[in-house]
Amino acid sequence: MTDTKDAAATDSGAAPDGGTIAIRLEDLAKRFPGEKELAVKDLTMEIPQGEIVILVGPSGCGKTTTMKMINRIIEPSSGRIFLDGEDVTKVNPDQLRRRIGYVIQQIGLFPHVTIADNIATVPKMLGWKKERITERVDELLEMVGMDPGKYRDRYPKELSGGQRQRVGVARAMSADPDVMLMDEPFGAIDPITRDRLQNEFLRLQEQIKKTIVFVTHDIDEAIKMGDRIAILREQSQIAQFDTPERILVNPADDFVADFIGRGASLKRLSLSRVRDVELHQWPTADEGSSHDEVRRTLEGSDKSAVLLLDDQRRPVRWVNAEHLSRSGGGGELSGVGLPPEAMVQPNATLSDTLNEMITARYSTAIVVDSDNAYQGIVDIDTINETVRSMRRAELGRLRDADGGSGEAEDPEDEDR
């Protein structure tokens, strides 16, 4: 009990480096009628402006209840909610909700009105002028990657699941709220589309910088989407509230470690991207090179194959000693060797790269830039080094932070 409070206090102390506090929950509690146990017990939490904060935990831990108390879809039994420093615990809930974007798993688009009218819901209630609404609707549709001319007048049933989800996000952003609440927004979508939508949303968030409270039960989604993750146990008690990196490297207790599950190291791989690691080089040769040149390159390296590149440095084929001898000593190399696979771009995560690499020849992923020109390779050693150095770095940072914040804690508490 005291532990969690301390943890929360330390973290709120850590928050200001990211800027101001957008949402502050103070001793928030909820008891549902007819239930003995509190669903949420004395939760105190601060959510920094412009960040995605993930509430994650096992089902029934109160994470959704907690989120729904922020826009008071569920009224708290006690405690207070501050939005940008303003106490909104008692203000008119409808007025409050128009300031907060809300996306739920089922999206809940209105099936009887068009996409444009769905998105225009809040602006209409706020009494915007017609032209301003039309303009905003088109802008939002474009923002979520849908052609306004094509989709404006359609009905929700004419859209795919992924498109509906996009419209749901657009609708939540319609009146440009500072805060958005998202309850498993990607939960009901197939894994491939989900991945794409998550990436799109992260890209969007880089521009819009909203404060987002995001609920999920999926730790992998939490690690991918979160700037900060609050791992909750029963009654919405904070087990750990920290950045994904620090949670993975240093789980606060067994509960957190269990929840992250095995493979924390593997999960960490989805936090770094190919562009963050030092690429290794592989022996390469020009496509037009002669047999002998390629053979010399091969013999001069410790690798068992040479990567042939075309005149724009795009990987064309792998050639190994066997290929060379089988094709005889002639001058031309055309058609010799095997096509390259496992090509990744610098923005791929190491986790995806590893996945590609495992099935690829020579256990190597070829890194190419956006024009598909060869940059280098990532192999299992690269990944191994990265994981170890990340762990070292985080542990180091953690030790520093513990020393520092320990002293800073007391005066802060007195401040309050």
Added chain:
Amino acid sequence: MTDVSWYESFWTYLGFTWQDLLGLGIEHAIVVIISVTISTLIGVSLGVLTYRTDRPRAAVLGVTGTFLTIPSLALFTLLIQVPLLGLGAPSVIFALVLYGLLPVVRNTIVGLREVDSAIVESAQGMGMGRNERLWRIELPLAWPVVLTGVRVSTLLLIGIAAIGAYINGPGLGDEIFEGLAQIGSATALNRVLSGTLGVIVLAILFDLVYVVISRLTVSKGLK
């Protein structure tokens, strides 16, 4: 045999009386339209007021269901004793309104309860108040179901309205009761037949009207 002669005689009868029959048909339709309109207003209101709460909902469904079990002849006979109603159209309309309630109330409640709770929650989450939610989201979504209830109610009332002629009510029932009174005479069969066919034609016409109403009032997004 007489087969040939009865339908020949029926055609001749129609030829002579179609104008009267048309008049009766219009009266019949007017009584039904008035009754269904009142039933719908009351029924939808009752549905809206009770769909969220268990006991009132059960009570409303129970009471309106009971109305339907009262034999219409008995109800008409009782109603003519009531001051201000008496013989004729007012009693008929009063009875029809009672009979028409159940399908409307039932379908309103079912329709509103079937609205996806996620849709209602997202409306609430965007700051739509309770009334606004009802008018802008829940009722439009429940409307196809409500409309089906009104349609069923209409068909039911077209049939019952015919019996209203028993207490001097307007409409095609008149023709049927006249025929019954003259049973054995040459025109008895013609009268009963024309009254009955008139009711059937009216029912078909009303159904067509509902197809049009549904086209016009149900959102394209729901079809």
